[in-house]
Amino acid sequence: MSRSSSDIVNSLRKLISDGHYCPGERVAELHVAEKLGVSRTPVRLAFRTLEQEGLLQRAGKRGYVVREFTEEDVQIAVEVRGALEGLAARRLAERGMSEEVAKRLLECLHQGEELLGKGYLTVDDIATWSDINRRFHGTLVASTGSQVIQDAINKNNHLPFASADSIIIDTEALDSEYHKLRMAQMHHRLVYQALNHGEGARAEMLMREHAYIGLRYVELLGVDPIATE
Amino acid sequence: MSRSSSDIVNSLRKLISDGHYCPGERVAELHVAEKLGVSRTPVRLAFRTLEQEGLLQRAGKRGYVVREFTEEDVQIAVEVRGALEGLAARRLAERGMSEEVAKRLLECLHQGEELLGKGYLTVDDIATWSDINRRFHGTLVASTGSQVIQDAINKNNHLPFASADSIIIDTEALDSEYHKLRMAQMHHRLVYQALNHGEGARAEMLMREHAYIGLRYVELLGVDPIATE
DNA sequence: CTTCCATCAATTGGATCCAACCAATGTCTA
DNA sequence: TAGACATTGGTTGGATCCAATTGATGGAAG
Structure with missing residues (x-):
């Protein structure tokens, strides 16, 4: 072979x-x-x-x-993904979703609700969420119609820490990870809402903020309700 | 050899x-x-x-x-560059320019003023502007400190129509091209102003708008002051 | 006459061979 | 003893050779 x-x-x-x-x-x-x-x-x-x-x-x-990456590289890579996915979301909102795209995004939302609805997270759920998340982002980006923006995002995603489904690391703290995923699911729902209403600027900003979820949100979602920093 | x-x-x-x-x-x-x-x-x-x-x-x-590119690809490539350079500008504004960077950007501004100050454009001026423009954009992007965003922009710039110095095409209509370059120079000055005052959001939006200069401005800057569309 | 199968040509992908080059170490000379 | 030059070993880059796969064309059969 x-x-x-x-x-x-x-x-x-x-x-x-x-x-x-x-x-x-x-x-x-x-x-x-x-x-x-x-x-x-x-x-x-x-x-x-x-x-x-x-x-x-x-x-x-x-x-x-x-290649070795600095902490700053990681942060910029995440911001780059946010900027590019934000661009894709804006275009999609401005030009309108097709029925097909709306249906596929909604499916992701429903599956996300079902996964997180039970109120806690198991280790097996991680792969399931990863799949849902990948499809949500993938569908959104693919439906810009142009290969150019997909290529730009794909190149960025080749950096191991930059891709959208490199969110979960800590399988020890499934509690705070659960809260993070609930937040991500809410972001997805908000983005869909904005897309559905043709709110381009809002969709863009929501996607940009959503990119930070693997970077800055973990500090706020620990056991301690008032987090450090 | x-x-x-x-x-x-x-x-x-x-x-x-x-x-x-x-x-x-x-x-x-x-x-x-x-x-x-x-x-x-x-x-x-x-x-x-x-x-x-x-x-x-x-x-x-x-x-x-x-690879063959559609008209939509061209538009998206320009928007992608705007989004990425906008990101770079925002970071630079938020973290502050070094003396060295400020000096180099100012030099570009002065050379631009000098070039366009005489009130018209010759064919030889095109290469000069191209050089000034490349240095301005290059300096701005390089001073984010991270290679990641430079790589993303460089990849985008490999598309022949997407790079920042593929502005000038029409050597016949040097008149309207002159007005376009005056506009670009004004953009550069505004961006520098925003950077200098630490206005991140403004710097970002100016750079994003500036990307459109090769795409949408030419219609407005013809001989006819009230352009079509 | 049309369709399907087989054989052949063309082109790509992988392996090996050869040359050029960089680096390191050792020796010779000042 | 120190510095410089030369030789040698190892690694990369390019060329050629061989195998495998694909696309096409032609022939035969239904």
Whole structure:
């Protein structure tokens, strides 16, 4: 069973995100090649793709290193996603949703209500929410009609911390995570409402704020009702 | 004299934008290889890069075609740039400009005043403005401090119609182009003013509006003071 | 005459080979 | 003893070779 070209890219992406190659560390073609059991050629091709995605970075004139991200990078990546998804939402509101799009978004909303309606969160629910969330964002972005904005968002989402479904980390504190997801679900409902009424500016701002949910909301939703900072 | 790896990407990019390969047309590795006088290997590498940049698109399971863009794509690409540069401007306003950044932006403003102060436009002025404009936008975006937002903007700018210095097309109508550049210069000055006063929201909105200058302003700045539409 | 299957050509993808280059280490000389 | 130059090892980039897959064309059968 030989691996296809995009499999190599995915495998290498996984090797990096799993920490087999640390940020700042140099990645050698030969090393990756024999770790994946392929020749150097497909690895070199994958390097080009991952360089464009932003996970690899040229080391001087020779070879690549794993890109390292600062705390500021994480914050900006989230803001970039908010700006782009906000743009998509605004366009969608201004031009009107099709029946098909409205139906699919509503389905996400209903499934979200059902998932969170029971009042608490289990570890299995995380994957379910992730799927709902991905479909909501994916549908919204896809229905701008243009590939250009999708590409921009996809590129940003390749940064492991920037994508919309990298919200849940803490499976220990399912309590505060539950409150976060309730908040996210409310955001989704508000966005749908704005889209449905053609309120472009409101839809945009709601999506921009919604992006912060993985970044700034966790502090406010702990057990302690009056959070720090 | 052998061509370096990034030269190949640039050459191929030029071949495409010069129309040697038309939108929708299939590009074969071998064909490009012998046109550039290199082997297939570097061409395949370049294909990966250009695929990520959005200029090439996979054709089914086999090969690539030149990406074709709709009128809507052009509009969205411009809006995406506005959203991203707006984000950069907002951050810069909120965190404050360094002396160095302020100095470089001011230099662009002065050079712009000097260029446009004589009251008309020559064909030679176009390259000068393009340089000033590129430095203004480049300085602003670079001074966010994070590579992430620069990458997002750079990727968008690879679309030939989306970059900030693809404003000037019509060298016949230097009259209306002059008015457009005066408007752009005024935008730059307003943005600088907002940055200087720490007005984040204003800086952001000005940059977003400024992006439209190549798209919607030309209709309003013709010889006829009351334009159509 | 049309449709389906088979064979063949063309092109892509992967592996290997070769050359160029950067870096490091060791030796020689001042 | 220190600095500079040369040699060597390792890694990357390019070219060529081989295999596999796809698309097309032609022939045969219904």
